[in-house]
Amino acid sequence: MAQRLAIAAARAGSAGIVLADEPTKGLDLARSDEVAGHLCHVTETGGALLTITHDLELAEALGGEIVVLREGRVVECGTAARVLSAPAADYTMDLIAAEPRHWPMRNRAAPGAEVLRAEGLAVGRGRRILASSLDLTFRAGEVVGLAGPSGVGKSSLGDTLLGLIAPAAGRVTRAAGLGPLRFQKLWQDPPAAFAPRLALADLMARHRIAPDRLPPLMERLRLDPALLDRRPGEVSGGELQRLSIARALLLDPVFLFADEPTSRLDPLTQRELIALLTGLARDRNVALLLVSHQPDLIGKAADRVIRLDLPADGMAAA
Numbered sequence: 001m002a003q004r005l006a007i008a009a010a011r012a013g014s015a016g017i018v019l020a021d022e023p024t025k026g027l028d029l030a031r032s033d034e035v036a037g038h039l040c041h042v043t044e045t046g047g048a049l050l051t052i053t054h055d056l057e058l059a060e061a062l063g064g065e066i067v068v069l070r071e072g073r074v075v076e077c078g079t080a081a082r083v084l085s086a087p088a089a090d091y092t093m094d095l096i097a098a099e100p101r102h103w104p105m106r107n108r109a110a111p112g113a114e115v116l117r118a119e120g121l122a123v124g125r126g127r128r129i130l131a132s133s134l135d136l137t138f139r140a141g142e143v144v145g146l147a148g149p150s151g152v153g154k155s156s157l158g159d160t161l162l163g164l165i166a167p168a169a170g171r172v173t174r175a176a177g178l179g180p181l182r183f184q185k186l187w188q189d190p191p192a193a194f195a196p197r198l199a200l201a202d203l204m205a206r207h208r209i210a211p212d213r214l215p216p217l218m219e220r221l222r223l224d225p226a227l228l229d230r231r232p233g234e235v236s237g238g239e240l241q242r243l244s245i246a247r248a249l250l251l252d253p254v255f256l257f258a259d260e261p262t263s264r265l266d267p268l269t270q271r272e273l274i275a276l277l278t279g280l281a282r283d284r285n286v287a288l289l290l291v292s293h294q295p296d297l298i299g300k301a302a303d304r305v306i307r308l309d310l311p312a313d314g315m316a317a318a
């Protein structure tokens with residue numbers, strides 16, 4: 001909604017220059033196209049537009065000039081058509097190659113034991129039913145994509161499976177012997193999940209986790225232990241999301257709901273993080289439920305896809 005308001009202000013002609021900061025972040029394809037159309041309108045009607053984005057499809061749709069930045073330095077600039085079709089800098093080439101449509105297909109593994117089951121599940125927010133009659137099963141080691149338009153209820157479904165929201169109907173059953181802490185979530189907005197410091201000591205003390213478990217985990221996730229002394233705003237988006245993964249893994253999850261875990265990240269960091277998550281699902285036998293608005297990402301990373309569609313009860317699993 002914030003994006004829509006910003007674009008509405010731009011269209012009203014309240015500014016000759018419009019700054020759009022990640023205007024398609026977290027939006028589905030239809031809404032992204034809509035935003036691109038509104039932004040194009042700014043320049044078509046004589047305004048100037050500066051867009052900051054990780055979304056290369058948006059950059060292509062907007063056209064004009066592109067400046068590629070890396071660590072605060074200009075790597076390359078030129079027309080969008082030239083930079084995106086014939087990049088001169090290695091970094092630009094790497095960025096383009098890191099887009100999900102260029103990823104290799106994942107090797108599908110045979111799923112393991114069932115860890116979570118939903119039967120006749122209805123997901124609601126207040127009096128609104130977002131989805132109903134859902135029968136779902138999640139198995140150890142599988143990567144399940146969760147797709148659907150913005151606002152359809154993907155986060156609400158994940159939260160209901162985790163027990164954070166009560167089902168409007170039906171039931172969710174965890175496999176015998178698995179407590180609620182083994183069902184974890186990676187948040188869309190990691191800063192909100194860390195308060196006020198990144199230290200994991202409080203979590204480890206509360207859940208009596210042996211201190212010697214942390215160093216190898218930090219190493220596996222390529223995280224410098226010094227990061228633990230910083231605040232959430234003092235690390236990069238990729239580091240923050242990897243710290244979120246470390247925190248979740250300390251609790252030995254069997255089910256991880258990753259709610260758009262890469263929506264704040266550049267294509268290279270996104271590719272690295274998704275490879276890390278899918279690798280962890282396989283290595284640690286975690287059922288990973290992965291939400292993304294990028295069909296290519298879901299198609300390449302997931303073993304199967306649950307698709308939520310409007311109207312609320314239109315739901316298909318592929």
Ligand SMILES: Nc1ncnc2c1ncn2[C@@H]1O[C@H](COP(=O)(O)OP(=O)(O)OP(=O)(O)O)[C@@H](O)[C@H]1O
Nearest residue numbers: 026125126130148149150151152153154155156157
């Ligand atoms: N805490 C809440 N209380 C009431 N309604 C909510 C709450 N959180 C979300 N909603 C509403 O429930 C609907 C589904 O939201 P949800 O976040 O589950 O959708 P989503 O598919 O994950 O969306 P997006 O892709 O935009 O993140 C939306 O209409 C939203 O406004």
